[in-house]
Amino acid sequence: MVMTRTLAPDDAGIDAAVGLLRAGELVAFPTETVYGLGGYARSDRAVARIYEAKGRPTFNPLIVHLPDLAAVQAIAEVGPKAHALAQAFWPGPLTLVLPLCPGAGLSPLLSAGLSTVAVRVPAHPLAQRLLRAFGGPVAAPSANPSGRISPTRAEHVLDGLSGRIAAVIDGGPCAVGLESTIVLADPEPVLLRPGGIPVEALEAALGGLIAVGGDAVKPTSPGQLASHYAPDANLRLDAADARAGEVMVGFGQVPGVLSLSVSGDLVEAAARLFHVLREADRLAGPGGKIAFAPVPEKGLGRAINDRLRRAAAPRD
Template sequence: MSASSPELLKADAEGIARAVAILGAGGLVAVPTETVYGLAADATDGRAVARIFAAKGRPAFNPLIVHVPDLAAAREIAEMTGPAEALAEAFWPGALTLVLPLRAGSGIAPLVSAGLPTVALRVPAHPVMQAVLRGLGRPVAAPSANLSGRISATTAGHVADGLGGAVDAILDAGPCAVGVESTILAPGPSGTRLLREGGLPREAVEAVAGPLTADLTPGRIEAPGQMERHYAPGVPLILGGPARKDEVSVGFGPGAADLTLSATGDLTEAAARLFSVLHDADALARARGARAIRVAEVPETGLGRAINDRLRRAAVPES
């Protein structure tokens, strides 16, 4: 299945039914979640999953997140430990991904887990994604709907601009509310490891799971989002310091800037706006012929950790 341009679908019953039909036929559909838009394919169809990697230009050693409608469906795919069950009960549906031992006979296409003995699972909260999952009746692999290493998509327009005809359809439900990808945890017998900061703040997780062991080593691929260079705009991005005249400035909190993550310094607003602002900053920098995008410092607390994780992976050293 291919198209010169993606089919644009409304997030109504008719659009959702069409999206389900395309997925069932081995196609790719950009679907909304509460975090970012995902590039979805039937996770049990190896050829469809391979199309995700081709469309994104994604390395085959980088695993994908599998989305399921509920905890019962997750249990059919992965071995759920006691700590995993507790985390799932507390935070599913929501912006949490759990990396768990893959169950034999799960039916998940091998390319999804990139040869690892584990699988990354999430139960999304977005009602449109939930409707797609229940309509299809099979798990869906859905990494962020953008070219590999580039800025994640939080609107249907971002998907169309980034992937174009590589995706068969886009299911448009407006902007994503959370705006950064899910938090990824790996619960185990010796405690829970944090593999990626995300839309669920560390403090909330630790209230349920106890202290986390951060395992955020760039480039060591155990879960999605661990590539050392990731989430980058086309124009070089620099973190902190005063903006120069030949740079586009992105602020946080009060103060003059070309664009802002949050004029009031609100981390929830900044997370929701992060990728949208980076898309706008990239376009503005290209229009001006600017040498770089400079982003103001964000506090390293709560959702600020997830924001900074994305910015650090997108940034280049200042010359």
């Protein structure tokens, strides 16, 4: 067990984080979606440490974070539709699954034996400062134990990974709160995971419809496992009200002890989702139950419902 440091979001904190990454250590840092667990993507040891710290199945690929499109093009082939999406949504909560370039030099562990790599250019200013100061690709899945609730604050990271990682940069709460949307763009676009960018916006940028795909048994990208984002309590979805012993999470006109958004705002609901899920799990206690009010299956509601269905899925 190591002593996990909390680093300030200033130059000294960034410098310390860069030094740790260069030494093969793991550093959690904020993005606009959730906190990522960063390790040097060219180091087999660092990538293996990510899997170890998260208790993550090694067949579940990792996302590589880079500061801009030029850095992405140095390691991956960016086709015409991927390029259009990158121009429209990077930096931002979009992950593209791209063919690896020959000689990219990434650890084969992070792509789980695939010939593709999932890449993202985050918009969060601290993430940008860290990536530019580090000067190399950073593998960074969400900074939580595998299958558990994703972290949107530094204290969430420490709740799950304290003693397993070297440091976390405390950049405050994440603005989006949902993980990135994942798309396989070329030759024909496929939505692999809904997320912080609604599918309608992707289709508008491409001028056409996007197919929905993915494999929960053998994932082709991060975030496809059927049981994921799981609290300790059992979840019941689309609930009009609470049953005996349930913690009710409301939305819009459906009230609850907690609410994703009293006003029915999907952006607010997305930003609050994981924080509310953690709080509901705490209130429910061991073996408890949580009921979630219905969330519309449109825009960011699709991503919210995707996370809730995975959180409610049966666990092995």
